[in-house]
Amino acid sequence: MKYLLGIDFGTGGGKAAIVDENAEVLGYGFEEYEIITENPGWSEHNAEEYWNVACRVVKKAVAESGVNPEDIKGIALSSALPSMVMVDKRGNPLANAYNLMDRRAKKEVQYLRDLIGDDTLSAITQNRLDDHPALVNLLWEKENRPEVFSKIHKVLTTDGFVRMKLTGTFNAHYSAAPFYGVAYDLKERKFRPDILEKIGIPESILPELFRCEDIVGELTPEGAAAAGLVPGIPVAAGQVDCNAGWMGAGAIEPGDTQMNLGTCGNFGVIHNGSSFDPSMINFSYTTDSEKMYITVPTTTTGGQLIRYLRDNFYTCEKDREKETGNNSYELIDKEAAAVPPGAEGLVVLPYLMGERTPIWDIDARGTIFGLSLNHTRGHVARAMMESVAYALYDSYSIMLKQGTTIKAPLILNEGGARSEIWRQIITDVFNIPTAMVENRVGAPFGDAILAGVATGVFKDYSITKKKARYIDHLEPNPENHALYMEYFQLYKSLYGHVKEDFKTLAALREKSGRMKEVQ
Numbered sequence: 001m002k003y004l005l006g007i008d009f010g011t012g013g014g015k016a017a018i019v020d021e022n023a024e025v026l027g028y029g030f031e032e033y034e035i036i037t038e039n040p041g042w043s044e045h046n047a048e049e050y051w052n053v054a055c056r057v058v059k060k061a062v063a064e065s066g067v068n069p070e071d072i073k074g075i076a077l078s079s080a081l082p083s084m085v086m087v088d089k090r091g092n093p094l095a096n097a098y099n100l101m102d103r104r105a106k107k108e109v110q111y112l113r114d115l116i117g118d119d120t121l122s123a124i125t126q127n128r129l130d131d132h133p134a135l136v137n138l139l140w141e142k143e144n145r146p147e148v149f150s151k152i153h154k155v156l157t158t159d160g161f162v163r164m165k166l167t168g169t170f171n172a173h174y175s176a177a178p179f180y181g182v183a184y185d186l187k188e189r190k191f192r193p194d195i196l197e198k199i200g201i202p203e204s205i206l207p208e209l210f211r212c213e214d215i216v217g218e219l220t221p222e223g224a225a226a227a228g229l230v231p232g233i234p235v236a237a238g239q240v241d242c243n244a245g246w247m248g249a250g251a252i253e254p255g256d257t258q259m260n261l262g263t264c265g266n267f268g269v270i271h272n273g274s275s276f277d278p279s280m281i282n283f284s285y286t287t288d289s290e291k292m293y294i295t296v297p298t299t300t301t302g303g304q305l306i307r308y309l310r311d312n313f314y315t316c317e318k319d320r321e322k323e324t325g326n327n328s329y330e331l332i333d334k335e336a337a338a339v340p341p342g343a344e345g346l347v348v349l350p351y352l353m354g355e356r357t358p359i360w361d362i363d364a365r366g367t368i369f370g371l372s373l374n375h376t377r378g379h380v381a382r383a384m385m386e387s388v389a390y391a392l393y394d395s396y397s398i399m400l401k402q403g404t405t406i407k408a409p410l411i412l413n414e415g416g417a418r419s420e421i422w423r424q425i426i427t428d429v430f431n432i433p434t435a436m437v438e439n440r441v442g443a444p445f446g447d448a449i450l451a452g453v454a455t456g457v458f459k460d461y462s463i464t465k466k467k468a469r470y471i472d473h474l475e476p477n478p479e480n481h482a483l484y485m486e487y488f489q490l491y492k493s494l495y496g497h498v499k500e501d502f503k504t505l506a507a508l509r510e511k512s513g514r515m516k517e518v519q
Contacts (some may be wrong), residue, residue: 003065003067004019004449005019006077008447009158009159010263013053014030014033014053016030017029021452041104042102043102046097074233077235078159078240078244079162080099080242082132085098091164093161099158112139112182121182124185125182125186127278134180134181154170163216169216174189175239177189177209182199183196186293212239213454214454218233238450240283242268243446244286245414249411255407256270259426261417262303262414262416264300265298266392267297271292271295276293277399279360299356302388309384310332336385342484343375343380345372347386348367348368348383349491349494362506367498389426392430393430394488409432411434427474428476435471449464
C-alpha cells in the first residue's frame with residue numbers, strides 16, 4: 001500500500017493528513033497557533049512556529065494512521081494566501097510572517113497607483129491593486145525596515161517556507177504567484193522584469209515558479225528527522241489552501257462552486273480564464289495551473305469573526321471545555337439558533353480587519369447597529385453569522401448579474417460549515433440549495449491528493465469527484481430570503497453612511513498609535 005502526506009497552514013493553525021492509495025484518510029493532526037495583532041492593522045505569525053507545528057501535526061497524523069513513514073510516497077503542502085515569510089540565505093526568518101489579515105501597507109498602494117496606474121496593474125495581474133500582495137508589503141519593508149529588506153534572500157509564502165525546511169529549496173507554485181501581485185502576469189505566469197525594476201524590487205529575491213504538481217525536491221535528512229519521516233520522499237510544488245480544500249472535495253470542473261468559512265469567508269468558482277472580474281480575486285487552479293483559473297470573492301473575517309466572539313464573549317465556556325466536555329462553538333450555535341432571522345433588528349458590518357470583495361476598503365471596521373437592551377450575546381452571534389452571509393452575497397449577486405456559471409447546490413466545505421444554523425442562514429440569504437462535504441478533512445486531504453497526482457499514485461484528480469459525498473442538503477426558505485434581502489439593503493446602506501467616517505477613524509487610530517509609541 002502506498003501512502004501520501006498532505007500538510008496545510010491556515011491563518012489559525014496547521015493540519016496534516018495521511019491518505020492511502022484509495023484516497024481514504026487514515027490519520028489527521030491539527031494545532032492552533034497565535035495570531036499576533038499587537039499593532040493596529042497588522043496581523044502576523046511567528047514564522048518559526050510554522051515549522052514547529054508542521055513537525056508536531058505530521059507526527060500526530062502518522063501515529064494515528066499507524067503507517068510506516070518508509071511507505072509514504074509523496075508530500076504536498078498548501079497555505080492560506082496572501083502570506084509572506086522573508087528569509088535570509090540560511091532560510092531563517094528575518095521578521096514575523098505576514099498573514100492574510102495584515103493591512104499595514106496603505107501608503108504603498110497609493111504609491112503604486114500613482115507610479116503605474118490601476119488600469120495597467122489590472123491588465124497585468126487580472127486583479128485589483130490592494131495592500132495584501134507580497135510585493136506591496138515588500139515596499140513597506142523597504143521603506144520602514146530597510147535593515148530587514150537588505151538581508152532578504154527569498155520571499156516565500158507560508159507553505160513555501162515549510163517546503164524549504166523540508167527540501168532545502170526556495171520556490172512557489174502558480175496558484176500562489178498571483179498573491180505576490182503587482183508585477184505578476186497571471187496569463188503569462190511570470191514576473192514582469194520591467195515592473196519590478198520600476199518599483200525597485202530585485203527579481204532575485206522572488207522564488208522560482210512551478211506547476212502545482214511538479215516535484216520540486218526531496219525530503220532532506222534534517223527535515224525528515226525533525227518531522228519523524230524518512231529522507232528522499234518527493235515533495236510537490238503545492239497549492240493555495242482553498243484550492244486544496246475544494247479540489248479535495250470534488251471541485252474539478254468549470255462552474256463547480258464551493259465555500260469555506262475559515263478565518264476568511266470565501267467561495268470559489270472554477271472557470272477557463274475567458275474573462276476575469278478585477279473586483280474579485282483571481283488565480284490559477286490546481287487541476288491545470290497553466291490553463292484553469294478560479295475566481296474567489298472573499299470577506300476578510302469570516303470564521304475569524306466567530307473565533308473573536310468565542311475568545312472575548314465566551315471565555316469561561318472556552319476555558320472550561322476540557323472540564324465540561326462542552327464545545328464553546330456548539331454553544332454559540334445553540335444561542336444563535338434560538339434567535340429569529342434578522343436577529344430582532346441587530347445588524348453587523350463584519351469588517352474587523354478591513355474588507356475585500358467587493359468594497360475593498362482597508363479602513364472599514366466592525367460595526368454593530370441597532371443594539372438594544374433585549375439583545376443577548378446570542379443575538380450578536382446570529383447577527384455576525386448573517387453579516388458574513390451578506391458580505392459574501394454582495395459578491396455573489398454581482399457574479400450572477402455578469403452571467404457567471406455557478407452550479408447548484410453550493411457546497412460548503414471547511415471551517416464554520418459544520419454549523420447547521422450558519423449553513424441555513426447562507427442557504428436563505430443566497431436563495432440557493434446547499435450541501436456540506438461529508439469528509440471534512442479539508443485542505444490537507446486535497447494536498448495528499450496533489451501529492452498522489454505528482455508522484456503517479458493517482459492518474460488525475462478525478463478520484464476526488466468519485467470520492468466526494470455531499471450531505472445535509474438544505475433548501476432556501478422563501479420568507480426568510482425575502483426578509484434577508486431587506487436586511488441586506490440596510491446592510492449596504494449602513495456601509496454607505498459610515499464609509500467616510502471609517503477614514504476619519506483610521507486617522508484617529510494612527511494618532512492614538514503615535515501617542516502610544518511616545519508613552
